[in-house]
Amino acid sequence: MCGIHAQVMGTTDLQVWARCSEASLGAVGRALWEERSLVRTWCMRGTLHLLTPAQLALYAAVFDPAQQYGAAWYRAFEVTPAEMDALYEALSFALADGSPLTRRELAEAVTSRGGERLGARLHSSWGELLKPAARRGLFVNGPNRGAETTYVRTDRWLADAGAAECPDPSVARAEWLRRYLRAYGPASTEDYARWLGVRQVGPIKRALADLGGELTEVHVAGRRLHALTADVDMLRGGDALVPGSVCLLPAFDPYVLGHADRDHLIAEEHRPLVYRTAGWISPTVLSGGRIVGTWEHRVEREAVTVTVTPFGRLTPAERSGVEAAATRLAALFDRALALYT
Numbered sequence: 001m002c003g004i005h006a007q008v009m010g011t012t013d014l015q016v017w018a019r020c021s022e023a024s025l026g027a028v029g030r031a032l033w034e035e036r037s038l039v040r041t042w043c044m045r046g047t048l049h050l051l052t053p054a055q056l057a058l059y060a061a062v063f064d065p066a067q068q069y070g071a072a073w074y075r076a077f078e079v080t081p082a083e084m085d086a087l088y089e090a091l092s093f094a095l096a097d098g099s100p101l102t103r104r105e106l107a108e109a110v111t112s113r114g115g116e117r118l119g120a121r122l123h124s125s126w127g128e129l130l131k132p133a134a135r136r137g138l139f140v141n142g143p144n145r146g147a148e149t150t151y152v153r154t155d156r157w158l159a160d161a162g163a164a165e166c167p168d169p170s171v172a173r174a175e176w177l178r179r180y181l182r183a184y185g186p187a188s189t190e191d192y193a194r195w196l197g198v199r200q201v202g203p204i205k206r207a208l209a210d211l212g213g214e215l216t217e218v219h220v221a222g223r224r225l226h227a228l229t230a231d232v233d234m235l236r237g238g239d240a241l242v243p244g245s246v247c248l249l250p251a252f253d254p255y256v257l258g259h260a261d262r263d264h265l266i267a268e269e270h271r272p273l274v275y276r277t278a279g280w281i282s283p284t285v286l287s288g289g290r291i292v293g294t295w296e297h298r299v300e301r302e303a304v305t306v307t308v309t310p311f312g313r314l315t316p317a318e319r320s321g322v323e324a325a326a327t328r329l330a331a332l333f334d335r336a337l338a339l340y341t
Contacts, residue, residue, distance in 0.1 A: 012050055014250035017332055025332060032143075036158060039140040042131045045197030048141075053158050057165060058179075060137030061172035067198055069132055077128055079121065087118050088133050098156035100142030103127065106151060137166065173207045178214065178228065184258035186218050186225035186235065194260035221263070245288060246321025248295055248306075248329065252281045256291065266291040270311050285310065287318050297329060304330040308341040 017023040031038040094109035111119030142150035216229045285293035293310035306326040330337035
C-alpha cells in the first residue's frame with residue numbers, strides 16, 4: 001500500500017489496526033519518533049501521509065513541481081518561482097543542523113536571511129508554502145512540540161535510519177504506478193490521477209506504456225481498467241476479498257480514497273455521508289469491499305462505545321462481523337465493549 005493517510009494523526013493507529021492482527025496502540029508513534037522507520041509528510045494530493053523512507057524517496061522522484069504548482073497557484077499565494085527557489089534554499093539552511101523547528105521558527109529563519117516578505121507569508125499561509133518543499137523530500141514532520149508541529153530536514157532526520165536515495169524519475173514513476181495498482185487495481189488512468197493529485201494524464205499514460213506486458217486491460221461493470229498481469233488470476237478468481245467479510249475502517253482511510261470513480265464502493269445517495277464537507281472522510285463499515293454504513297467510537301474509563309449507523313438492514317452475517325471487529329477494537333484499548341447498531 002502506498003502510504004497511510006495521516007490527516008488526523010489519531011486515525012493512523014486505527015488504520016494499522018484494521019490491517020494487522022497484532023497492532024498495538026503507540027506503534028505508529030514509535031515507528032515515527034524512535035525507530036524512524038516511518039515519516040509523516042505532505043505528499044499525494046498535498047495531504048499528510050505516513051510513508052516509509054523508501055516510499056518517500058520514490059515519491060520525491062515522482063513529484064513534478066511544475067505539474068503540481070502552476071501559474072494559478074503562484075498567483076493565489078502571491079509568490080514567484082524565484083521566491084520559492086529562495087525559500088527552498090532558506091529552509092534547507094535553517095534545518096541544516098538537524099534540529100526540529102516549528103513553522104513560526106522557520107518563518108523567523110527565512111526572515112533573518114533577508115526574506116522578510118516570504119517569512120511573513122509563511123506566518124499566514126497555514127503551511128501551503130511549505131508543501132512544495134516537503135513534497136520534494138526536503139523535510140518531514142518532526143516530533144510535536146506541545147500543540148505545534150515541527151519540521152526536520154529529511155537527510156538529517158534519517159541519517160541513522162537508512163535514508164533511501166531518490167531513484168531515476170522514469171524508474172520511480174513506473175514503480176509508483178506499479179505499487180498503486182497492486183494496492184488499488186483494477187483502476188483507470190483517471191483514478192490514478194485523482195489519487196496522485198494531478199490534472200495532466202499524459203505522463204500517467206507514458207508510465208502505463210512503460211509497464212508494457214506487466215499490465216492487462218480488464219473490464220469491470222462496463223469500464224475498461226488496468227490491472228497488474230500478475231494479479232489478474234487472483235482478481236478473476238475472487239480471492240482478493242472474502243465475500244461478506246466485514247471490517248471497520250477509521251476516518252480518512254486510504255481504501256476509500258484510491259479512486260475517482262467510487263461506484264464500486266458506495267451508492268451515490270450515500271456518498272455525502274462518507275465524503276463530507278471540508279474534506280472530512282467518515283469512518284466506514286465495509287462488507288465484501290463495499291461501504292454499507294458509518295461508525296464512531298468513544299473510549300471511556302471502563303469501555304469502548306462503538307456506534308454503527310448502517311445505510312440499510314444488516315444481514316446476520318454482517319452484524320456478526322461488526323461485532324467481531326468492534327470486539328477487536330475494544331481489545332486494542334483493553335476495555336470492555338459497548339456496541340450500538
